[in-house]
Amino acid sequence: MNVNEAKKKAMNGLGLLDINSGVYHGKWMATEGKKSIESVCPINGQILGSVAQGDADDYEQVMAAAEKAFKLWSKVPPPGRGEIAGEIGAELSKNKELLGLLVTLEVGKTISEGAGEIQEAIDIASFAAGLSRQLYGLTIASERPEHRLMEQWHPLGTIGVITSFNFPAAVWAWNALIAAVVGDVTVWKPSSSALLTAVAVSRIANKVVERNGLPPIFLLACGSGRTVGNLLVNDKRVSLVSFTGSTATGRSVGEQTAARFGKSILELGGNNCAVITPNADIDLAVKGVAFGAIATAGQRCTSTRRALIHSSIYDNFITKLTDVYNKVNIGSPLDPSSIVGPLVNNDAVDNYKTTIARAQEQNGRILHGGNVYKARNCKSGCFVIPTIIEIDKQEGIVLEETFAPILYVMKYDNLQDAVRIHNSVPQGLSSAIFSTDIRETEYFISNAGSDCGIVNVNTSTAGAEIGGAFGGEKETGGGRESGSDAWKYYARRQTVTVNYGKDIPLSQGVVFPV
Numbered sequence: 001m002n003v004n005e006a007k008k009k010a011m012n013g014l015g016l017l018d019i020n021s022g023v024y025h026g027k028w029m030a031t032e033g034k035k036s037i038e039s040v041c042p043i044n045g046q047i048l049g050s051v052a053q054g055d056a057d058d059y060e061q062v063m064a065a066a067e068k069a070f071k072l073w074s075k076v077p078p079p080g081r082g083e084i085a086g087e088i089g090a091e092l093s094k095n096k097e098l099l100g101l102l103v104t105l106e107v108g109k110t111i112s113e114g115a116g117e118i119q120e121a122i123d124i125a126s127f128a129a130g131l132s133r134q135l136y137g138l139t140i141a142s143e144r145p146e147h148r149l150m151e152q153w154h155p156l157g158t159i160g161v162i163t164s165f166n167f168p169a170a171v172w173a174w175n176a177l178i179a180a181v182v183g184d185v186t187v188w189k190p191s192s193s194a195l196l197t198a199v200a201v202s203r204i205a206n207k208v209v210e211r212n213g214l215p216p217i218f219l220l221a222c223g224s225g226r227t228v229g230n231l232l233v234n235d236k237r238v239s240l241v242s243f244t245g246s247t248a249t250g251r252s253v254g255e256q257t258a259a260r261f262g263k264s265i266l267e268l269g270g271n272n273c274a275v276i277t278p279n280a281d282i283d284l285a286v287k288g289v290a291f292g293a294i295a296t297a298g299q300r301c302t303s304t305r306r307a308l309i310h311s312s313i314y315d316n317f318i319t320k321l322t323d324v325y326n327k328v329n330i331g332s333p334l335d336p337s338s339i340v341g342p343l344v345n346n347d348a349v350d351n352y353k354t355t356i357a358r359a360q361e362q363n364g365r366i367l368h369g370g371n372v373y374k375a376r377n378c379k380s381g382c383f384v385i386p387t388i389i390e391i392d393k394q395e396g397i398v399l400e401e402t403f404a405p406i407l408y409v410m411k412y413d414n415l416q417d418a419v420r421i422h423n424s425v426p427q428g429l430s431s432a433i434f435s436t437d438i439r440e441t442e443y444f445i446s447n448a449g450s451d452c453g454i455v456n457v458n459t460s461t462a463g464a465e466i467g468g469a470f471g472g473e474k475e476t477g478g479g480r481e482s483g484s485d486a487w488k489y490y491a492r493r494q495t496v497t498v499n500y501g502k503d504i505p506l507s508q509g510v511v512f513p514v
């Protein structure tokens with residue numbers, strides 16, 4: 001399939017137009033007179049369509065609708081909310097192929113990864129549906145006679161969800177569907193590089209809401225970070241801001257939200273490392289590292305950016321890894337044989353080049369790649385060759401996250417050293433150890449081991465399942481989303497004490513004789 005055919009199929013199938021409304025507040029904002037942003041296909045630079053942007057007035061309308069919707073939605077019993085999440089999952093399933101194709105066209109993921117992205121949203125929908133019947137609180141033993149102590153979880157209100165281009169549907173679903181079953185409403189500000197996907201997903205979710213006669217609980221506010229983004233972050237009506245993006249922007253989102261005593265979930269940069277010990281199943285480790293470093297052209301928060309390899313197996317591992325890199329097909333992600341699609345835009349290509357130049361200045365030796373790539377029938381110039389750079393010292397550019405397929409490889413001699421190097425970066429999202437020795441793997445997942453929010457044994461740093469809590473430590477921001485009990489971030493905990501006796505005994509033995 002070429003871009004034109006795919007564009008026709010996805011845009012027609014999903015009912016997308018040349019100019020689409022990017023604001024939903026119970027109805028779709030009229031597009032006339034609004035500034036619109038073009039969605040550019042990173043495969044060949046073709047314009048896919050445009051999305052009209054909201055301004056400060058549109059934002060106000062969205063917020064007013066959100067506040068009204070919350071009053072009604074929070075009264076719906078959670079299992080009823082779960083049914084809506086389930087129905088959205090079913091609608092996403094029906095449109096999985098088309099939505100996946102749109103993701104491929106808009107951000108350049110392979111067909112398989114585009115479909116996987118939508119599957120991730122479908123999975124979270126069924127998780128949220130089940131969760132809606134499991135929003136448990138505790139009952140705690142009271143120290144006072146005839147007293148009951150317990151905790152319950154109430155919805156927060158309006159949640160701002162600011163997402164990045166690289167998971168343009170799944171990360172919305174992680175936040176919006178979990179928040180919805182908790183009883184919240186969400187205002188989504190998607191990345192300007194993935195606006196059509198946001199519009200398509202929002203339409204599907206809102207059709208379900210509308211046909212059930214419910215108020216608008218999934219609001220959309222496409223607009224620039226400077227207007228809509230800033231308004232959301234600084235708005236006291238927004239109880240929680242969930243932000244996915246760079247550490248630099250996330251730092252300021254966190255500070256501004258905290259300054260108004262708002263809550264935030266920050267999913268920021270990763271600098272994920274795989275440790276390969278002498279006891280590793282080398283072929284499995286090679287596959288795990290290659291997938292982590294190359295998939296999504298290295299544009300996942302969880303992409304493998306560093307590999308620490310024991311010196312006794314280093315040469316063998318590198319030979320096998322470069323063999324895999326040599327066989328990897330770079331080209332249009334619409335072609336099922338391509339494993340590496342384009343980077344999202346030309347800025348990303350510039351970052352790739354600058355990072356490689358800086359690594360070389362630091363005596364990094366290129367073992368594979370190092371250059372942009374001219375893919376057949378692809379005119380965008382966004383294609384790059386997955387790159388392996390050997391380094392001796394972890395410093396400078398290696399401490400930074402570059403959203404590109406660049407893997408730094410290093411040697412180590414003992415596992416304690418490897419863990420020290422592994423942890424000596426500012427970020428703390430995902431990590432992996434490849435070893436068949438239980439002592440090594442248990443050490444790595446112990447408190448003395450990886451300091452990341454996610455740790456993997458014999459599998460890649462990338463590709464987390466939705467059932468676990470997703471997020472990381474240090475400059476990754478500390479937030480948790482998706483599975484496990486991450487729903488608690490979207491709720492306010494209330495401790496309840498009930499006295500059912502005829503006296504009023506005080507805690508801590510305090511006497512108050514009145």
Ligand code: UN1
Pocket residue numbers: 120166167171244299300301302461462463464465
């Ligand atoms: C991200 O890159 O922001 O674990 C999310 C993974 C995906 C999610 C990544 N399930 O790679």
